[in-house]
Amino acid sequence: xxxxxxxxxxxxxxxxxxxxxxxxxxxxxxxxxxxxxxxxxxxxxxxxxxxxxxxxxxxxxxxxxxxxxxxxxxxxxxxxxxxxxxxxxxxxxxxxxxxxxxxxxxxxxxxxx
Amino acid sequence: xxxxxxxxxxxxxxxxxxxxxxxxxxxxxxxxxxxxxxxxxxxxxxxxxxxxxxxxxxxxxxxxxxxxxxxxxxxxxxxxxxxxxxxxxxxxxxxxxxxxxxxxxxxxxxxxx
Numbered sequence: 001x002x003x004x005x006x007x008x009x010x011x012x013x014x015x016x017x018x019x020x021x022x023x024x025x026x027x028x029x030x031x032x033x034x035x036x037x038x039x040x041x042x043x044x045x046x047x048x049x050x051x052x053x054x055x056x057x058x059x060x061x062x063x064x065x066x067x068x069x070x071x072x073x074x075x076x077x078x079x080x081x082x083x084x085x086x087x088x089x090x091x092x093x094x095x096x097x098x099x100x101x102x103x104x105x106x107x108x109x110x111x112x113x
Numbered sequence: 114x115x116x117x118x119x120x121x122x123x124x125x126x127x128x129x130x131x132x133x134x135x136x137x138x139x140x141x142x143x144x145x146x147x148x149x150x151x152x153x154x155x156x157x158x159x160x161x162x163x164x165x166x167x168x169x170x171x172x173x174x175x176x177x178x179x180x181x182x183x184x185x186x187x188x189x190x191x192x193x194x195x196x197x198x199x200x201x202x203x204x205x206x207x208x209x210x211x212x213x214x215x216x217x218x219x220x221x222x223x224x225x226x
Contacts, residue, residue: 009154031212033212040218042202042216042217042218042219043157043202043216044216045213045214048212048213050212058213090156090157092156094212095212096212097212098145098206098207098212098213099144099145099162099164099206100212101147102159102212103159104149104156104157104158105156106154106155106156107154107155109154
């Protein structure tokens with residue numbers, strides 16, 4: 001079974017803080033993704049990576065950056081957290097082929113106070 | 114501009130009956146379609162997928178139908194069980210998209226005993 005592990009289930013931070021969300025997958029997948037889920041808006045793609053050190057912007061990259069130094073690990077960084085970044089953050093991974101499903105972690109519920 | 118639309122935010126069904134969840138898309142380049150199920154405070158779980166070369170795919174109680182001319186797909190759950198109560202997301206991808214999925218906003222299914 002594919003295992004995608006997100007480092008924290010719940011996180012509370014203050015505005016202006018730099019926040020790191022970590023994600024690790026154990027299936028040697030090439031692709032990794034970061035989404036946020038908000039009520040009524042579904043899943044929106046923030047960034048994705050299809051290889052080590054490669055990254056591409058998704059639909060809502062503003063205020064975020066990412067890092068992929070190793071194939072199994074994909075980090076999402078909130079450079080200066082703001083209250084409108086309070087959300088559920090979901091990491092996913094998939095093989096390089098686009099006819100394979102993405103597999104998700106359990107999510108991180110992030111609150112910015 | 115929403116490329117994947119789930120027009121029903123919620124659906125309520127009696128246990129044992131059929132649940133039909135609908136999804137429409139606008140991008141004719143989409144060639145791979147998926148359904149995910151999501152419980153609160155968990156990540157989405159992959160349910161079933163269908164390639165554009167097929168019009169039906171079945172897995173146990175779950176069947177996905179694809180009507181390419183109408184740009185419409187549906188998920189049938191028969192018989193519905195209370196444990197099926199969750200939010201269901203439809204997603205689609207296009208060839209060469211590096212596995213990027215476009216998600217609908219979800220339909221909350223409630224199966225009443």
